[in-house]
Amino acid sequence: KIVPVLLNLRAGAHRKPKTEFIPDAIAGRLTEVALDYVQNRSAGILSALQASTGAADERVAAGKAKRVVSDARAAATRASGYKCSFDLTKEASRLRIACYIIIDMFSGIRDSEMMSLAENCIAPGKSRDGSTDILWLHGTIYKTGLRPKRWLVPPVIGEAVNVLTRLTASLRGKLRQEEAEIEARIGLSIANERALLVKRLNTVRQHKDKLFLAGGPKINNKGIAVLSGLAMAQYLKRFCADFGILDEDGQPY
Numbered sequence: 001k002i003v004p005v006l007l008n009l010r011a012g013a014h015r016k017p018k019t020e021f022i023p024d025a026i027a028g029r030l031t032e033v034a035l036d037y038v039q040n041r042s043a044g045i046l047s048a049l050q051a052s053t054g055a056a057d058e059r060v061a062a063g064k065a066k067r068v069v070s071d072a073r074a075a076a077t078r079a080s081g082y083k084c085s086f087d088l089t090k091e092a093s094r095l096r097i098a099c100y101i102i103i104d105m106f107s108g109i110r111d112s113e114m115m116s117l118a119e120n121c122i123a124p125g126k127s128r129d130g131s132t133d134i135l136w137l138h139g140t141i142y143k144t145g146l147r148p149k150r151w152l153v154p155p156v157i158g159e160a161v162n163v164l165t166r167l168t169a170s171l172r173g174k175l176r177q178e179e180a181e182i183e184a185r186i187g188l189s190i191a192n193e194r195a196l197l198v199k200r201l202n203t204v205r206q207h208k209d210k211l212f213l214a215g216g217p218k219i220n221n222k223g224i225a226v227l228s229g230l231a232m233a234q235y236l237k238r239f240c241a242d243f244g245i246l247d248e249d250g251q252p253y
Contacts, residue, residue, distance in 0.1 A: 048080035
């Protein structure tokens with residue numbers, strides 16, 4: 001339930017919400033934890049991810065065995081202050097959800113609009129009288145027809161978008177590499193394989209610039225893609241459980 005509820009936390013909304021608001025105490029705690037991740041913990045997490053990925057990439061480029069690559073990644077992760085690669089991956093997942101919460105809490109955009117956000121979606125601007133610097137968040141609106149949309153947002157959303165852009169940069173890089181590989185294979189493929197390749201290529205092209213990415217063979221057996229609403233709800237539920245953000249029944253909100 002947390003996804004539709006979050007989407008109604010929109011300051012100054014002019015329409016009556018269709019679901020109940022999050023209780024103040026829960027909304028406050030969600031925001032507190034998410035802000036801590038975006039503003040305080042993100043630098044360490046991103047640095048550790050860069051070190052871990054860099055160590056692994058060096059071994060891959062040198063033609064080392066998978067075990068050597070894995071050991072190098074684990075050593076770099078420990079040197080960054082994490083017990084193991086799993087702990088770092090878990091923190092990275094929490095950071096992504098924290099970015100989601102901050103963008104949602106301070107903009108009120110819908111889940112589908114959130115998933116439309118892509119690289120360079122934040123643009124600076126000026127107020128009508130030119131006296132004040134402002135920020136625009138650019139995305140796509142779907143409910144009343146597919147079209148571009150921009151929202152006036154506070155600076156904290158710029159912070160969250162910047163963190164999220166860095167966090168998922170490697171996934172976008174992999175999607176672009178996959179796009180080139182599929183394009184090279186399609187011409188040599190037979191009918192059944194070609195249909196699958198074309199389907200995947202369309203997905204890759206639609207998602208290669210997006211910010212809310214996850215996936216890979218070990219996660220969804222479909223490769224890297226934009227998170228679904230169901231997956232986001234599961235991550236949000238886990239985030240609440242991890243930080244003891246509970247409903248009246250004592251269960252994770």
